[in-house]
Amino acid sequence: MGSERIPLIASILALAWAAAQILESGYLAVLVATACLGAVAGLGVARRGSRGLVMVLATVMVGLATALILLLALPADGPLHFLVQLGLMVTLTPLFPAIYWAFPPGPKVNDEDAE
């Protein structure tokens, strides 16, 4: 994301999280949490300017949000929810280190290049 968008996105997410807490809305909380994580990861993406990384991360974060919303929507029945929760952790475990490894920081990464 461009530097000028950072304060806007950060403010919207901070207010959206407050709204999720006030409304006690689990669905909003899931959307805000995954958007937050995507935005924070996006700080590194912006430094690389890689469209491929944007697509990969967006896919993963949308997948995570969808899975969490389904987990929230479906009625609890036996160990299924717990197993899905563990399954998500197992899936994500190799994914994030692999994505980071596949899109390494460039040679000129510094705090000014991020702008």
Added chain:
Amino acid sequence: MTWFLVALMVLGLAAWGWRQAGSAAAYFAASRRAGPLLAGLGGTAAGLSAFVFVGGPGLFAALGAASVWIIFSAPITGALQCWAVGEPIMAMARRHRCLTVPGLLAARFGEGWPRGLAAAAVAAGGVATLTVQIKGSAVIGEILLGVPGWQVAAVAVLATVAYTAAGGMGAGLFAEAIQGVIMAGAAVGLAVMALVRAGGPVAALATITQQRPELLDPWTVGPVTAIGWFLLFALGTCAQPHYLHKFLMLRDQASLRWLPAVMTAALLAVLTVWLGVGVGGTALWLQGDLDLAAPDQLAPALLGSGPAWLGVLGAIAVVAAVMSTAASLLNLVAAAVVRDLPRALGLPIPQGLTAARLATVAAAATAGLLGLNTQQPVALLGILGWGMFTAALLPAVLLGLNWQGAARRGAIASLLLGPAVQLSLELARLAGYGIGAWEPGLTGAAAGVLVLVLLSRRVPEQRPLAQEGES
């Protein structure tokens, strides 16, 4: 004989560290020579306290799958830290020769208040976290080893102080990496043992499903609270000084590429104890094979009910967790007290490392006295840990290092408002006022973000990057 060998190893490490620590960079940043394996293992060990071994399984027995949200972010945090803060920290550390997290904020926002407030947060939060660690090691040592708790705590703290005061992070990081390997091995062993004793994971889950099915529902604490824990522990890793400190020790940017893999593997290995002992131990408890007065006694009861070596393995893992966390915190507190606070106040920085070594000993003594002599303050000080670091440092670190428009006045306001909001909510909760789904650390960080953005946008300000470096 065992104690003699341990003492010999500690003294050897302290002597080696003393010889290596010839400068402030060597003492506070391990000479900036750490590779991904050392920094990843050390960082993970420092970040995981004894709570993972003791409180985690107990929390599973009490809350079930809902407790897993606390560790749900573990696969993400390694990469997230590198993307969001690791890369800019390394760039700033190279350019400004920063040795500490408050030093980074001073380089970004100018000297004075930013460095001073960050140093105060690190010193207060560091001593508080140390206090809780010492108290925890005393309780667990007494249960698992059958010796007075203060003796276990004293041995663990004295050993850590010996090599940390002598060698700083040069010795501390090396010890943390070894402790990380010990913690990971012990965690996997304890998890497997617990599940095998419960008849295997399928049988353990069947027992829980039959007797307490609500424990397998991840949303029993409420969805917002559950997701709040997930988010707090995911974003919070970008604001914990003992995590950020490791980026100041890395030798080069190429090391970053492997860091998430090392951190994630080590983290997940240690966290198997939360799930394995949690699921297996809860099943044994529900079958009547373990007698607990309260769910939080699960881990000590399980370890104490097996063969003697099991209790020793558990105690070794807990002591390793305590020592690794303590080493980093002692070094951070010492740096805050002898470098950052004097510099923020415009006072001269003590030359040499004597003051840092004395500050390390003083920090350990203060935390030791608090941990062993008081009850209520420990519970109160416990709230100054993860949540306070997140509320105080996340806005200034995350936005400050990534957004050029972040202004000094906004950073100062966020460093004040974030912890104020977090502490107010925590104190309200402790006083019995219902705060609903409001997560104190996240709410403090959100308030800090808003005030930082608001004050940065209202009045344009030049970016006051400090020019003087730290050597």
